[in-house]
Amino acid sequence: MTARTVPAAASTWVAGRLRGPRRSYPVVAVGPHAVYVDVHGDCVGVVARDAVALPIGLRTTLDRLPDIKGPVNVGQGRVWFDEYAVAVTRIVDPGVPRLGPLPAWSTPVPVDLPASALRALAAAEASAALELLGRGDGLTPSGDDVLAGWLVARHTTGRPSGEVGAAVATHAADRTTSLSATLLGRAIVGEAIPQCRDLLTALHAGAGVDGALAALLAVGHTSGAALAAGISLGLEDAA
Amino acid sequence: MNHVDVRRGAYADSVTLMQVSRSVATSHGVDGAMVAMATPLNLDLLAGMGFEPPDASPNDMVVAIRLGPDGELDEALSAVDAALAVARRTRAAGAVEAAPHRTTATALRDSDATLALVSVPGPYAFVEAMDALAASRDVMVFSDNMPLEQEIRLKSEAAERDLLVMGPDCGTAVVGGLGLGFANATRPGPVGVVAASGTGCQQLLCLLDSGGVGITAAFGVGGRDLSEPVGGVSTRQAMRRLDADPATELIVVVSKPPAATVATELVSYAGELSTPAEFVLLGAGEPDLTAGAERVLAALDRPTPAWPRWGERAASTRVGYLRGLYCGGTLCDEAMLIAGQAGETGQAGQAGQTGQAGQTGRQLGPVRSNIPLSPELALDGSLTAPAHLMIDFGDDALTAGRAHPMIDPTLRLERLAAEAADPDTAVLLLDVVLGHGAHPDPAADLAPEVAATTTRGVPVVIALVGTAADPQDLEGQATALADAGAEVFASNAEATRRAVALVGTGGLR
């Protein structure tokens, strides 16, 4: 049977995960709007048009994904399931730009995480990473989201992620889900959802911050809020 | 014969009954019919038709039939029942699919689209493009042949609204990684391109890609944007967009030969921006596109690679004329500038700044063309002459009523065969442009003709403009063409110099 090709937009990194021979990989999450697979510890996923545009996604224009019945294969430059072959036909850049120093910014976003850990993160201490990694529920625990926001904020302001980044790189794979660990790895190199980029560029431009923040807070149940909290902590001493 | 009967308590709405009446009245043997609720109005109508009005209330249905000579009452009454049954039957609810919009204005009203892409015939493009601006959207006008005054009006409207008009006659743009028109699959990177030239832009993008450098965006502005009357309005708007983008580290402006005053203004405008800008403005004595790409790489502290090439070098030179058969107008211009008399049309004063690439190699002298560098080099309608020739098959005059040669290779293939058979042909120079919008497999048609040509001993040199990510498979195309005997170059400038070198110096007949 000839596979039906579904075009997708994805980052260079994601496209790189699809090389190699075609074989089946474990599905870590599946639903009508997204399916994620674990490719040797790196998660990539196929997402529908209106799904959250995670930097690890192959973004299609499908309103929703078909019900996936069989295994999900990856290789030969595509993600394969049932009669579909999802191919990256457009390379997009999920990286936040290097904006340089940004004005300090904080926003009162309530997150259900230990205050001590958040203080440690603001101070860029490795203990923050150890305490926050994997803390919270779901595929992307809110402790990870806070870390991701912080990492992206450091990246965009041109400051190294230091011992926090090192601790995340070392321990994420063991302490959280493979999906969240992959996202943290992307955050270290400055890749994030577009709502994070929009907030940071709004802060840089000094305009449209409220709208961008509202858009970020609307992401997921708690993910957007946790990312905003992380960005806020990452910018506390940015200037 | 007249028949009237009353059906007490039967009801159907008046519209249904008018349909039933019409259906019965046209059935066999019936001269007239009325099936209606017995309202006073309808009873009057019945009387007017010559029926005896029955004693009935408005809640009753009256059936009146006038039979012709060969009419059968039973038949007519069953026609009434059948028509009533049909009318009452629930109609299959057809799929309610919204018809497509008919104008750019109405489509944008119902859409969150970020951009309008207009490719209707030139005389109609202005109206559609103005729709986009009125809806606060950027617009790419792929259409050519838009009257100049409309282009000026369109661009002034866009400037007032802080919007961008790409085009008219904009063949290439890349926005958000999305290739529009004829565009190559590029990678994200630090360069923002503004191009008043489609294939010039594609050459630059492909060379940068080959050098490992990607782009934030490539805005086409249309071939006339840097002319005196248009004044670079879109170029300036695009430069400002790129300047405001934090991810754009270097702005590159590519253009066919611009009006000198406009070029000067734009260079001065670039000085006001916070992002550095490079200008690659083709012209006599100016650096070619490849030299421009090298300058961009240098500005980004990237090494200049050896530009890719494929195929065996042709064994020997051949006496005769260079024959260039191009799809890309700017590539054709560039080839003429390199091969021809670069100094003749002025700007000699700038010769001292000329890039190295433009200076190396021999020049052939005048090159005749359908898009000549100066008017006296123009070809007549036959497009032939005993001279060095460069034909742009993408020129408006040759695309009227047919697809662009990047899509439909027929005309150029015919000419290739003719040139191969011409004993005066020394060497053939062609471009092959890959990317979105272009022919899915240009080598499939071209390679056999190339093979036939090289077999005759006529060397073929090809500039292959594409990226590794293009849907056509760059390596596969290059290999197929090289296997057919062509020398294939990623750089059009290099290809042209090689073709010039293949023209033997033994004197022409």
Added chain:
Amino acid sequence: MTDPLHREPSVVATGVDLLADAVDAQAAPVTRVDWQPPMPGTDDDLATVAGDRRRPAANAEAVRRMLDVSAHLVDVVPAREALGLGAGDFLHAGPPITWERASGPMRGALMGACALEGLVDDPERAAPMLATGTQVSLDPCHHHGAVGPMAGVVSASMWMWVLEDPASGRRTYCSLNEGLGKVLRYGAYSPDVLDRLRWMSTTLGPLLQAAVRRAGPIDVTAILTQMLHMGDEAHNRNRSGTLMLLRDLGPALVDAGASGDVAEAIRFIGGNDHFFLNLAMPACKLALDAARDVEGSTMVVAMARNGTDFGIQVSGTGDRWFTGPAQVPEGLYLGDYGPDDANPDIGDSAITETAGLGGFSMAAAPAIVRFVGGTVPDALATTRRMYEITLAESPRWSVPTLEFRGAPTGIDVSLVCRTGIVPQINTGMAGRVAGVGQVGAGLVTPPAEIFPAALAELAASADRQPSASGARSS
């Protein structure tokens, strides 16, 4: 948007399919426009009008003015009082017309009106007077702030609805609806027709006046809002509007007159599903008149037919009518009448379509579609098609079957010429011969050529001046 370069791109593609295919193949959303060449001969005028600097603001202004109007029923008075008509002054539907060019139903209605006003005893004797123009004058309703359905003939003794926009105090007028079948507006003038009209003048008009003065003002625009949610499109179906009017006026009517007269009045109103049409029409005219005379606006402010000519007026071209031959509607016929019996399109009632009701809101009144043997999907398609030629969606009038999308309103001459889609009108059909009355109902469209004619005039008066800032500014 703070970062336009990195927004996820999506495209509206107009033109070559190949380019849209390439967008699709790169996983970006693309909406394809089904573009087709415009009406023949309009290319240059379309470009000129598209480039008219005043146009976007002018159309926005015309739409705003139209939508800002509320139409309140404030009074009922005789035409001699409301419009200052003398005994020989007659108003008629549509653009100006002479007796020589008038169609059967228009002639019949004028003849009946002459008898009604006592100029002749027998309507049949009125023709010479009307032909020579002695003692009589003819003028369009539209020139007097009035509208009339079908022949639309208004004479001094007829009583008129008076509608007022409370914000501006502007008023519009329309006669009282006589019912269906053999009636003056369809060109019938038999004695029973004239008797009914006399009763309307002596009994119904004064009763309604008393009732409206007690119960009013009544917000007609708001009733129209409800009608669209009750299956009416306010041109060919006014059933719920009529009942709501009875509801609003009923108690005051009962208080207003002798019980026998009141009962007859209520019976008359309740027995005529179209009674509300004569309120819907002046409400639409009141809104559209507000949009007149906006320089540069391409919005149609009136569509009207006199049985011979179909005419439109456009905001940016003042009082000028652009006319062409009225078409014969397609639809269903009463009794054994057929297409040969039908008169060409007639009446000011297309003012409802001009405002976004009638055929434009067909999707709100699926029952109407079957006039042309159509289906419910046809009704939806018709309304959707009208969005392609209109400037706005009504914030007040919405179409339930289209998820309560606002009715398409504000016909744009330019969009009509570009798409070749002409306004869809629901209408009644008058008999071709004077005196016959109604022969059917159906759908009709304007003669297409009047839109290019209006466009040419808009182009001739377009502002072609470059802006002060000019192309070189930025």
